[in-house]
Amino acid sequence: MTTDDNLEQEKNIQNDDSVRKSRRTFLKLGVAGAGIAAAAVSGVKIVKKMEGTPLDHFPLAINDDYKPIDQRNQINVFGKSKVLNDKHPERNRAFNEQLKKENPQGFKEFNFYKDNKTFMSGPYRDTPGFSQLELALAHGGFSSARQQLGGGGMEGPKHPNSVSHWRQDMLVENKYQFASPQEANLAIKSAARTFGALRCGITKRDKRWDYNPMYNSHTDQVLTWEKDFPFEPKTVIVIMVDMDYHAMAAAPSWLVDATTGNAYANAIKIAGQLNVFLQRLGYHAIASMNDVGINAPYAIAAGLGEGARNGQVITPEHGPRVRISKIYTDFDFVEYDKPRDFGVASFCKNCKRCADSCPSQAITHGDPSWGPDYSSDPDYTWHASHVILKFHNDAKKCNKFWIDNDGSCANCIAACPYNKPDFWHHRLVDAGNVISPGPVHSFMREMDILFGYGKVSDPDRVKKFWKLGKEV
Amino acid sequence: MTTDDNLEQEKNIQNDDSVRKSRRTFLKLGVAGAGIAAAAVSGVKIVKKMEGTPLDHFPLAINDDYKPIDQRNQINVFGKSKVLNDKHPERNRAFNEQLKKENPQGFKEFNFYKDNKTFMSGPYRDTPGFSQLELALAHGGFSSARQQLGGGGMEGPKHPNSVSHWRQDMLVENKYQFASPQEANLAIKSAARTFGALRCGITKRDKRWDYNPMYNSHTDQVLTWEKDFPFEPKTVIVIMVDMDYHAMAAAPSWLVDATTGNAYANAIKIAGQLNVFLQRLGYHAIASMNDVGINAPYAIAAGLGEGARNGQVITPEHGPRVRISKIYTDFDFVEYDKPRDFGVASFCKNCKRCADSCPSQAITHGDPSWGPDYSSDPDYTWHASHVILKFHNDAKKCNKFWIDNDGSCANCIAACPYNKPDFWHHRLVDAGNVISPGPVHSFMREMDILFGYGKVSDPDRVKKFWKLGKEV
Numbered sequence: 001m002t003t004d005d006n007l008e009q010e011k012n013i014q015n016d017d018s019v020r021k022s023r024r025t026f027l028k029l030g031v032a033g034a035g036i037a038a039a040a041v042s043g044v045k046i047v048k049k050m051e052g053t054p055l056d057h058f059p060l061a062i063n064d065d066y067k068p069i070d071q072r073n074q075i076n077v078f079g080k081s082k083v084l085n086d087k088h089p090e091r092n093r094a095f096n097e098q099l100k101k102e103n104p105q106g107f108k109e110f111n112f113y114k115d116n117k118t119f120m121s122g123p124y125r126d127t128p129g130f131s132q133l134e135l136a137l138a139h140g141g142f143s144s145a146r147q148q149l150g151g152g153g154m155e156g157p158k159h160p161n162s163v164s165h166w167r168q169d170m171l172v173e174n175k176y177q178f179a180s181p182q183e184a185n186l187a188i189k190s191a192a193r194t195f196g197a198l199r200c201g202i203t204k205r206d207k208r209w210d211y212n213p214m215y216n217s218h219t220d221q222v223l224t225w226e227k228d229f230p231f232e233p234k235t236v237i238v239i240m241v242d243m244d245y246h247a248m249a250a251a252p253s254w255l256v257d258a259t260t261g262n263a264y265a266n267a268i269k270i271a272g273q274l275n276v277f278l279q280r281l282g283y284h285a286i287a288s289m290n291d292v293g294i295n296a297p298y299a300i301a302a303g304l305g306e307g308a309r310n311g312q313v314i315t316p317e318h319g320p321r322v323r324i325s326k327i328y329t330d331f332d333f334v335e336y337d338k339p340r341d342f343g344v345a346s347f348c349k350n351c352k353r354c355a356d357s358c359p360s361q362a363i364t365h366g367d368p369s370w371g372p373d374y375s376s377d378p379d380y381t382w383h384a385s386h387v388i389l390k391f392h393n394d395a396k397k398c399n400k401f402w403i404d405n406d407g408s409c410a411n412c413i414a415a416c417p418y419n420k421p422d423f424w425h426h427r428l429v430d431a432g433n434v435i436s437p438g439p440v441h442s443f444m445r446e447m448d449i450l451f452g453y454g455k456v457s458d459p460d461r462v463k464k465f466w467k468l469g470k471e472v
Numbered sequence: 473m474t475t476d477d478n479l480e481q482e483k484n485i486q487n488d489d490s491v492r493k494s495r496r497t498f499l500k501l502g503v504a505g506a507g508i509a510a511a512a513v514s515g516v517k518i519v520k521k522m523e524g525t526p527l528d529h530f531p532l533a534i535n536d537d538y539k540p541i542d543q544r545n546q547i548n549v550f551g552k553s554k555v556l557n558d559k560h561p562e563r564n565r566a567f568n569e570q571l572k573k574e575n576p577q578g579f580k581e582f583n584f585y586k587d588n589k590t591f592m593s594g595p596y597r598d599t600p601g602f603s604q605l606e607l608a609l610a611h612g613g614f615s616s617a618r619q620q621l622g623g624g625g626m627e628g629p630k631h632p633n634s635v636s637h638w639r640q641d642m643l644v645e646n647k648y649q650f651a652s653p654q655e656a657n658l659a660i661k662s663a664a665r666t667f668g669a670l671r672c673g674i675t676k677r678d679k680r681w682d683y684n685p686m687y688n689s690h691t692d693q694v695l696t697w698e699k700d701f702p703f704e705p706k707t708v709i710v711i712m713v714d715m716d717y718h719a720m721a722a723a724p725s726w727l728v729d730a731t732t733g734n735a736y737a738n739a740i741k742i743a744g745q746l747n748v749f750l751q752r753l754g755y756h757a758i759a760s761m762n763d764v765g766i767n768a769p770y771a772i773a774a775g776l777g778e779g780a781r782n783g784q785v786i787t788p789e790h791g792p793r794v795r796i797s798k799i800y801t802d803f804d805f806v807e808y809d810k811p812r813d814f815g816v817a818s819f820c821k822n823c824k825r826c827a828d829s830c831p832s833q834a835i836t837h838g839d840p841s842w843g844p845d846y847s848s849d850p851d852y853t854w855h856a857s858h859v860i861l862k863f864h865n866d867a868k869k870c871n872k873f874w875i876d877n878d879g880s881c882a883n884c885i886a887a888c889p890y891n892k893p894d895f896w897h898h899r900l901v902d903a904g905n906v907i908s909p910g911p912v913h914s915f916m917r918e919m920d921i922l923f924g925y926g927k928v929s930d931p932d933r934v935k936k937f938w939k940l941g942k943e944v
Contacts, residue, residue, distance in 0.1 A: 119644045119752070132648045136752030137663055143639055143748040144667075144741045147620055167615055172591045176604045189941025191609055194716055194727075195616075195734050200944045244666055255666075262667050262745070269616045269737060276615040280591070280608030469661025472672045 050316050052303065052340030059300060059339050060307055061389035062208075063370065069294065071211035073383050095399040111406045112257065113139070123406035128459035129253025130407070133466075138254040138407070141261030148268050166272040166287045167279075168230070175282035181335040188334065191277050192239055195270045198322065199240040199315065201302025201337045205233040205328065209301070210293040231284035233328035235336075237274060238295070238302040240315065240322045241266040243413075245421050246468055248321055250461035251414035252359065254407050260323070264289070267325035274327045283331035295324035303337040306344035309391045310354040310363055310412035316342040319418025344418065348391070351445045357415035357456050359405075362397035415454040417445065522788050524775065524812030531772060531811050532779055533861035534680075535842065541766065543683035545855050567871040583878045584729065585611070595878035600931035601725025602879070605938075610726040610879070613733030620740050638744040638759045639751070640702075647754035653807040660806065663749050664711055667742045670794065671712035671787065673774025673809045677705040677800065681773070682765040703756035705800035707808075709746060710767070710774040712787065712794045713738040715885075717893050718940055720793055722933040723886035724831065726879050732795070736761070739797035746799050755803035767796035775809040778816035781863045782826040782835055782884035788814040791890025816890065820863070823917050829887035829928050831877075834869035887926040889917065 100107040111123035124135045148166075178184035185202055192200035214223045225232055247259035271287035278285035286292070296313050299305055305315040305322075312320040355363040366373055372384045372392040383395055402408055413419055448454060455461075572579040583595035596607045620638075650656035657674055664672035686695045697704055719731035743759035750757035758764070768785050771777055777785040777794075784792040827835040838845055844856045844864040855867055874880055885891055927933075 116642065116644055119646075132646060132753065133659065136648070136749050137666065139642065139752045140663065140745040140747075140749035141667065143642070144620075144745050147639065147741075147744055148616070167619065170588065170611065170615070172588055174591075174604060176608070183938075186941040187605065187938050189944050190938050191612065191730075191941075193940055193944045194609065194719055194730055195613065196738070197944050200941070247666055258663075258666055265741060265745075266668070269619075269741070272619055273612040273616050273734070273737075275612075277608050277612035280611045281604065466655075466659050466662050468665055469658040469663075469672070472661050472665045472669050 050342075052316065052342040054303070054338040054340055056338065058297070059341060059345070060368075063387040066208060066387045068208055068210060068212035069385065071214045095396050098396065099400060099403065108403065110403045112408075113142075129250055129255060129462040134254035134258070134462070138257035138261060141258035142264065143261070144265035145261060145268055148265065148272070164286050164288055164291055166268075167276050168286070170276045170279035171284065172280055172282055178333060181333055184331075184334040185337070188237060188274070191274060192237070192270065195273045196241065196266060197239045197270050198242045198318065199304050201238045201299065201304045202334055203236055203238065203298060203302040203336050205236050206298070206301060209297040214292065229286065231330045233284075233286070233330060234332040235329050235334060236293070236298050236302070237327040237329065238299050238304060239267060239270050239274070239325045239327070240299065240304055240318075241270065241325075242318050243321050243323065245321065245419070246461070246465050248410055248414045248419065249455075250458070250465050251411045251456050252401075252405060252407070252409040253462055255462065255465055256410040256414075257407050260408060260410070263323035267323045271325040271327050278327065278329050278331060281331070283329050285327050285329040285331075288326050288328060292328065293326070295326060298326055299324050301339055303340040306340075306342055307390055308344055308354075308416075309348040309352065310416065311391065311393045312413070314342075314344045314348075314416065314418050316344070316418070319416045319420070320413045321416075321419045347417075350442050351417060353415040353417065353445060353448070353454055354412035357411040357454070358398075359409065359411060359457075360394075360397040360401040362394040362401070363412060364391055364393055366391075411456045414456050417448040417454060420448075420453045522814075524788065524814040526775070526810040526812055528810065530769070531813060531817070532840075535859040538680060538859045540680055540682060540684035541857065543686045567868050570868065571872060571875065580875065582875045584880075585614075601722055601727060601934040606726035606730070606934070610729035610733060613730035614736065615733070616737035617733060617740055620737065620744070636758050636760055636763055638740075639748050640758070642748045642751035643756065644752055644754055650805060653805055656803075656805055657807040657809070660709060660746070663746060664709070664742065667745045668713065668738060669711045669742050670714045670790065671776050673710045673771065673776045674806055675708055675710065675770060675774040675808050677708050678770070678773060681769040686764065701758065703802045705756075705758070705802060706804040707801050707806060708765070708770050708774070709799040709801065710771050710776060711739060711742050711746070711797045711799070712771065712776055712790075713742065713797075714790050715793050715795065717793065717891070718933070718937050720882055720886045720891065721927075722930070722937050723883045723928050724873075724877060724879065724881040725934055727934065727937055728882040728885075729879050732880060732882070735795035739795045743797040743799050750799065750801050750803060753803070755801050757799050757801040757803075760798050760800060764800065765798070767798060770798055771796050773811055775812040778812075778814055779862055780816055780826075780888075781820040781824065782888065783863065783865045784885070786814075786816045786820075786888065786890050788816070788890070791888045791892070792885045793888075793891045819889075822914050823889060825887040825889065825917060825921075825926055826884035829883040829926070830870075831881065831883060831929075832866075832869040832873040834866040834873070835884060836863055836865055838863075883928045886928050889926060892925045 124130060124132045178187065188202060189200045216223050241263050243263045244259040247255040268289055271289065275285040275287040296307065299313045300307055305313040308314040308320060310320060313324065314320050315322055349367065352365055355365045364373060368389050368391055370389055371386045372381045374394045375381050384392060596602060596604045650659065660674060661672045687693065688695050713735050715735045716731040719727040740761055743761065747757040747759040768779065771785045772779055777787040780786040780792060782792060785796065786792050787794055821839065824837055827837045836845060840861050840863055842861055843858045844853045846866045847853050856864060
């Protein structure tokens with residue numbers, strides 16, 4: 001997005017009533033604003049903040065009685081693993097099964113992906129962002145992940161379509177020797193850059209973030225690294241790819257699914273390519289998308305972002321507008337990246353724009369906690385973690401909106417101030433974080449609204465999206 | 473690449489003898505330079521030049537007795553289609569077969585892709601850019617195209633691994649109606665942008681650029697669109713993706729193959745996704761990489777670039793540092809893009825840096841012609857076109873270097889002034905084209921050398937590449 005685009009957006013928004021109100025807020029808070037702007041001009045601190053401050057520990061507090069997450073708790077929204085669903089109705093049921101049980105009359109199927117015959121009586125409708133045009137784009141977006149894997153990248157380990165099966169035939173005996181762990185770190189990241197990664201971080205394999213027990217999604221048999229994989233991983237390479245700002249800005253429409261599907265395809269592609277790269281260097285490697293282990297804590301541990309209110313990893317430059325994949329390897333002559341503090345967690349406490357924008361009120365307005373505050377019924381909260389101090393959201397409410405909407409949502413991504421393209425205003429938010437975490441964030445939030453960022457359910461965004469072809 | 477990088481490069485190069493000479497040239501030509509710089513400041517004309525001037529005709533002269541190109545003349549370097557090779561030794565033989573016949577003693581195999589067992593006795597060696605590290609990266613780069621297709625994207629039509637088989641099962645009956653051909657043009661390009669295309673152009677299907685006869689590479693049987701494909705195409709959507717500047721700058725090393733393989737993967741991915749997008753809109757579509765028809769003239773016809781001295785399509789912003797794929801469709805309610813004059817052909821006449829940098833002297837220093845000037849032996853030039861007025865290069869010499877080098881080359885891409893990242897100097901070249909095509913181009917060429925661009929076979933480039941990981 002160019003500065004011209006931003007200016008145009010800003011101009012368009014001048015006539016809007018809600019903006020006049022925001023502008024008053026802006027003027028009221030003008031003194032704080034001037035201070036922040038002055039700090040922004042000083043430059044150094046801001047750049048430092050974009051890089052973050054290295055930490056010697058995982059940034060979120062973890063309970064003493066921490067246990068790894070049971071793979072049956074992996075949110076298996078669409079019931080991909082029928083075996084796990086059928087054999088573990090007590091906890092692994094897909095949300096839609098659970099919703100059906102709760103409301104058999106009112107329940108409808110998730111209709112996003114219809115086969116050809118039923119496509120025409122399919123879910124598309126006369127609403128901006130939900131016509132045949134957007135559904136076609138979303139199916140196009142996801143088609144590459146399916147082409148690469150046979151599946152969508154969400155399958156569990158040992159599923160024949162799982163990304164962990166990707167090219168396990170390239171291992172060679174010669175082990176390439178790097179001159180130093182630092183050189184190895186840079187070389188792996190250089191490879192990731194060449195294949196199109198937005199970000200790459202390297203961290204120690206941490207059993208806390210791997211599913212355990214881990215299941216074969218075909219047979220319900222318990223899998224272990226020792227028994228079922230050709231090596232014990234020592235290192236995890238984490239990859240981030242971005243999603244399109246303009247498609248996300250049109251949330252909640254199928255444009256979101258189009259760029260999500262495309263990001264899945266890119267994340268799978270790059271993880272697969274790095275898996276071959278490592279095997280050709282003589283080291284075992286397995287590419288992984290959502291299977292085997294959890295992406296978010298690995299991304300945080302590798303210094304790529306922070307856990308945020310909306311349950312996602314927020315990066316300083318793209319916010320939550322990213323997808324994550326990873327590569328497990330036994331290569332360990334490599335310098336590990338440290339987790340980093342970018343000021344996101346502190347910003348999240350005050351911002352709450354994702355929670356305000358959530359159509360199903362699934363995102364908490366509260367503070368980080370050791371468990372859900374939306375329900376104390378264990379039958380409702382079986383999927384929730386109780387071992388990490390974090391924001392807890394109601395995943396089932398979120399999923400219900402997906403089903404009602406026949407598509408995903410991403411309002412919480414579109415609304416996030418960190419999501420927007422790089423711009424002086426973006427830098428200011430970061431500067432604000434450096435100077436005075438706390439009340440100033442509320443000002444930053446208002447300023448973000450003033451500039452027209454993060455508005456959701458806006459039909460003009462859909463129209464704008466379909467004209468961006470002029471850029472290519 | 474940042475301006476800082478360019479400045480660093482410039483600084484590093486100050487102590488070099490050859491540069492002192494260039495600097496003298498620069499000073500001698502200072503008056504012309506000042507004029508160009510002044511023009512560059514005026515801005516408007518330069519931007520216009522980056523967009524090019526629309527033309528009402530195909531920009532290259534075509535012979536009256538034009539016939540489409542026989543698919544057996546498709547350069548089948550690695551003998552992928554054994555049937556076609558064996559059944560048509562008179563013209564379709566792979567270059568390496570021909571080279572073996574000419575020099576049975578001195579002939580060696582092309583060793584770029586070794587299987588695992590022989591990888592260790594493979595072609596990697598103690599030369600910068602040709603170690604196990606770069607070969608591993610190159611194999612990683614190409615692995616995604618193989619994963620997507622089963623093959624590398626170079627197979628002929630009806631080969632089971634051909635990209636033209638990609639998802640032929642998504643067609644729906646409802647035909648989406650666009651409000652206008654202009655809207656359809658923008659929508660298709662918007663889809664291409666979302667999936668990661670650098671450029672997209674839409675042109676009429678033109679039988680001159682489709683192989684005819686076209687062969688099933690398995691059976692040697694002649695194929696026709698009428699008989700063997702489910703529809704007669706009316707429109708061709710052309711996609712461009714870029715290759716990495718820094719990998720190309722390290723030509724001729726395996727870093728080139730790494731980014732080439734990756735670009736193949738991206739080009740295949742996007743063409744496949746658009747093929748699904750069109751089918752879901754109710755229109756027939758087939759994705760195509762190197763099979764079915766020729767990419768270069770379709771890209772020129774779609775206004776994406778111009779035919780250049782090195783035999784490739786040069787785009788105004790990325791030069792020849794692009795890969796092309798396409799989608800054939802029967803959808804034709806769409807505004808077609810026009811071919812465009814960007815001043816490239818005129819620049820090529822004077823520049824000749826690709827020809828100077830070619831390690832096998834395969835690229836002509838001469839002017840465009842109706843046929844090869846390097847040989848009059850029809851047994852040597854069977855693959856050459858005699859129907860288009862263009863630069864003619866000796867493809868077999870080029871291929872021999874690939875075999876000797878156990879990798880591809882791309883010096884002609886790395887040396888091209890249009891290849892370099894966007895920078896004030898780049899704009900100046902374009903400004904020069906606007907103001908005074910002809911002798912000034914020689915000055916621009918010297919200036920390009922002065923600034924350290926387009927140097928090939930430079931081991932420092934390989935070292936620099938492996939440190940760029942810090943950017944992700």
